[in-house]
Amino acid sequence: MQMHSEPGKVAQLLQEKKFAKNWSGIRPKENHRGLLIGTAILFDENGISIPGMTLQIELRVPTVVDDCLIILSVFQRIGSKRYRAYQLEVCPNDKLSHNGEEPIYGPHEHLPNGEVHPVRESGVDCHNWQTLIAWFLSRTNIDPFDLEQPC
Structure with a gap:
């Protein structure tokens, strides 16, 4: 999936404080067996939804x-x-997770400018749900909210 044509604007939106509302909870995806999915709408610090931005x-x-x-x-x-x-x-x-110019094994992030970087932060792994959620929310400036561990 391509990044927005104006990555600078997207990067600026990511730097601003946001709140996730209308969290669906993590549920089985109807058309894909074995996949669980949850979504929320993102709001700015004034409580106004950010047009088109979702988690x-x-x-x-x-x-x-x-x-x-x-x-x-x-x-x-x-x-x-x-x-x-x-x-x-x-x-x-x-596990090979990204096959770009330089293959990446394990966790990685996709940035608004199209760059892909490995993530080597302690606790950002499959066994530390709360730590990886906290790290993601801090990277995207989304205020923490109750995200139940699905399994």
Whole structure:
């Protein structure tokens, strides 16, 4: 999924304090077996919804012990297109997670300018739900809210 054509504006939106409201909770995705998904609408510090900006958390239910995939994203919808503003992908450290110019193993993030970086922060892994959620919320400046651990 492509970034918005104006990554500077998206980066600025990510730097501003935001609040997630209308959290759906994490539930099975109807059209994709084994995938759990939760969404929320993002609001600015004045309580006004930010046009087209949403939070989405996806989890693949592992079929093998110690295999996980957690994708935490902020999207911006412009017209009928949805652009990735920021994304954190969490998987085991030994799993190829991004096959770019330089392959990345384990957790990585997609920035508004299109750059992709490995994430080596302690606790940003499949076994530390609260830590990875806190790290994601701090990177996107979303005020913490109750995000239940799905499994």
